[in-house]
Amino acid sequence: MAPPAPRDMGDSKYLDVNAVGKAFKGTSVMSGMDFRVxxxxxxxxxxxxxxxxxxLLRIIAGLTTADSGEVLLDGxxxxxxxxxKRNxxxxxxxxxLFPHLTVAENVAFGLxxxxxxxxxxxxxxAEALALVRMSDFAERKVAALSGGQQQRVAVARALIVDPVLLLLDEPFSALDRKLRETMQVELKTLLRDRNMTAIFVTHDQDEAMGVSDRIAVMNAGQIEQFATPSELYARPASAFVMDFVGLSTRLNGEVIESTENRSTIRSAYGTVHAPGTFVPGTKVTIGVRPELVKTRAAENTLRVTLADAMVLGSKTQLHGRAEAGDRLLCExxxxxxxxxxxxxxxxxxxVADSLVYETGT
Ligand SMILES: Nc1ncnc2c1ncn2[C@@H]1O[C@H](COP(=O)(O)OP(=O)(O)O)[C@@H](O)[C@H]1O
Ligand SMILES: [Mg+2]
Structure with missing residues (x-):
């Protein structure tokens, strides 16, 4: 395999998906999709x-044809x-994989x-199998491998051709949780060492947070936010992103008063304050990450009746009794x-730890 190309995080246009649209039988799946890696x-x-x-992954790979827009790779x-022809x-x-073929035959198939x-x-x-630590299994039939081993073979087969881009569609979903976590670390290290450009598709936020430099959070054919894991967690751009990435307290309420950059909101549990200026009467969702909620009075204080207290080992979660659509959570x-x-x-x-999103008027 060729030596790794230098990693260039600054050049965020190596892959450039530009205004891509796709519909199936007249139903739009995405339109005006922009995505740069x-x-x-x-x-x-x-x-x-x-x-x-x-x-989106299949359009990038050339397995599905976009109806509009363009895809550029390295210019x-x-x-x-x-x-x-895309490599x-x-x-x-x-x-x-081909279950009746050996590991080596499956990997060679890529070439x-x-x-x-x-x-x-x-x-x-031999080199590709060494990379995924499967050298000892070269002559084994794929059907006789565990899930994690099969995944390594699939990765070896993908990497043997020195791809310019690696796409992985829910690559860990067939593995149990423990193995999934091990494979995530292993694969991330391998791809990093080779400076591979890769796109993982996943519906699992922990997986996305664990393996990625940046995450594009998608909702109904749109990217709602494309940012680093810590940006997504600390500053979610929408209530959807806040709910999809990590846990949070979530209160629905109505703005009753707003001064410069501070609003007072009526919720089902009492009045709270949040940053930002809104027209009184605006309906909002307030969010707070659970580790920022303390079991003592602060700028925002609510008295909460516990529905459950879960001792989870490294942390204990306190779930308050909440109205439908709300959540009260403290860790x-x-x-x-x-x-x-x-x-x-x-x-x-x-107040500064409150996230606030307009939901209507
Ligand atoms: N070949 C197809 N024919 C018709 N509809 C499709 C086809 N592929 C995907 N869709 C539809 O497009 C939407 C997006 O699907 P998909 O890209 O597979 O979503 P995801 O991978 O996020 O689960 C879904 O509503 C799905 O039913
Ligand atoms: Mg899918």
Whole structure:
């Protein structure tokens, strides 16, 4: 395999998806989709099922034709290039391996599909298998491998052709949780070491946060926010992003008073304050990340009746009784057995820690 190209996080136009639209049988899946990825970046497309993640991935790979817009890779238009001319590798959710072939044969298939003679495949296959730590399994039939091993084979087959871009569609979804976490770290390290540019499709926020430099949060064919994991968590651009990435207290309310950059909001649990100026009467959703909510009075203070107290090991979650559509959540560090359902507890947080989104008037 070629030595890795230098990583260029500044050049965020290595992949340039420009105003792409796609409809199936007259139903639009996406329109005006813009999506740019830098060389060497690991990016995730995160969103609920049906939001268009796979469709976008397939358009980039050349497996689905866009109705409008263009796709550029390293400055070259590839919009109408056939999939096999793009040198983009795809790892599918199902891995799409041949169960009756050996590991080595499956990996060699990646090369042979691109016209390499069988005889030159040996050293490259050995190298690709070493990369994913599967050298000892070269002659094993794929059907006799565990899920994690099959995933490694699929990755080796994708990388053996030195792709200019690697696309992975829900690559960990067939693995159990423990293995999934191990494979995420392993794959991220491998791709980093090779300065591979890769796009992961996932509906799992922990996975997206764990493997990516940046995450594009998708909703109904639109990217709602494209940012680093910490930006998404700390400053979600919409209530959808706040709900999709991480947990939060969430209160629906109405602005009753607004001065310069501070609003007073009536909620079902009392009055709270949030940053920002709104016309009185505006309906808003207030969010607070659970580790920013303390069990003592602060600028915003609510008295909450606990519905549950969950000791989760590294943290304890206190869930307050809330109206439909609202959530009251506080996390205290470590294992804390001071709380029980039915207890009345103070939840407090600072105004500056409140996220606020307009939901209507
Ligand atoms: N080949 C197809 N024919 C018709 N509808 C499709 C096809 N592929 C995807 N869709 C529709 O497009 C929407 C987006 O699908 P998809 O990109 O697979 O979403 P995701 O991967 O985010 O779950 C869905 O409503 C899906 O039913
Ligand atoms: Mg999908």
């Amino acid at each position: 830098g060389r060497g970046e690991l990016v995730s497309l995160l969103g609920p099922s049906g939001c268009g993640k796979t469709t 070259r238009a590839i919009t109408s290039a056939p999939a096999h 983009i590798s795809v790892v599918f959710q199902s891995y799409a 042979r599909a691109r016209g390499h003679a069988k005889t030159d495949c040996g050293p490259k296959v 205290v560090p470590g294992m804390n057995s001071d709380y029980a359902p039915g207890d009345t507890v103070t939840f407090g947080w600072d």
